[in-house]
Amino acid sequence: MGTRYGDGVALLVIDLQNDFATVGGSLYVTGGEEIIAGVNQEIAAAADAGSPVFYSQDWHPPATPHFVTDGGVWPPHCIRDTPGADFHPGVVIAGEVIRKGVDGADGYSAFSVRDPRSGERSATVLGQRLAAGAVTSVVVVGLAGDYCVLETALDAREQGLEVTVPLALTRFVERVSGDRERAVARMIEAGVRVPA
Numbered sequence: 001m002g003t004r005y006g007d008g009v010a011l012l013v014i015d016l017q018n019d020f021a022t023v024g025g026s027l028y029v030t031g032g033e034e035i036i037a038g039v040n041q042e043i044a045a046a047a048d049a050g051s052p053v054f055y056s057q058d059w060h061p062p063a064t065p066h067f068v069t070d071g072g073v074w075p076p077h078c079i080r081d082t083p084g085a086d087f088h089p090g091v092v093i094a095g096e097v098i099r100k101g102v103d104g105a106d107g108y109s110a111f112s113v114r115d116p117r118s119g120e121r122s123a124t125v126l127g128q129r130l131a132a133g134a135v136t137s138v139v140v141v142g143l144a145g146d147y148c149v150l151e152t153a154l155d156a157r158e159q160g161l162e163v164t165v166p167l168a169l170t171r172f173v174e175r176v177s178g179d180r181e182r183a184v185a186r187m188i189e190a191g192v193r194v195p196a
């Protein structure tokens with residue numbers, strides 16, 4: 001596994017937070033907790049090879065049009081400064097945390113957020129950080145494969161990065177049956193590598 005990392009490669013750990021990764025979390029992604037040991041191995045492999053690790057963290061205000069309670073689709077989740085927004089206690093944190101969704105935006109991609117009303121997109125600091133570190137290739141792991149991992153991987157491709165999403169290191173929401181297959185197909189179409 002260490003072979004994935006080295007100069008020019010970064011590991012992006014997406015939203016491994018209690019609300020997604022803990023049984024009983026408000027937007028629990030089935031099996032989310034199963035990937036944690038493997039993700040920690042990736043973090044160790046990246047660190048050993050000198051590759052930076054970035055962590056995205058969904059960080060919503062209590063009311064946001066992202067939530068069903070305010071006209072959106074999702075149950076309230078990852079509300080800032082609550083235990084649901086904390087990283088799953090099993091995840092080793094060994095890098096910079098990038099928060100998204102902070103001002104009521106939809107925060108799917110770790111690279112950009114989107115105002116759910118105006119549709120306007122704005123960048124997080126991740127793109128700058130990767131450019132500053134001369135990163136040309138990213139490995140994306142975490143939750144969920146059909147939302148934040150997908151959008152992060154597609155944004156990374158748009159920025160011209162090589163992208164790998166090891167499928168064993170993500171899980172899918174599957175709001176609609178078939179979303180997993182559709183998400184994987186979109187990744188492949190965009191040139192994302194999706195090893196098992």
Ligand code: VGL
Pocket residue numbers: 015020027058074107108143144145146147148149173
């Ligand atoms: C996510 C749905 C809503 C995710 C975040 O982390 O994939 N999914 N907000």
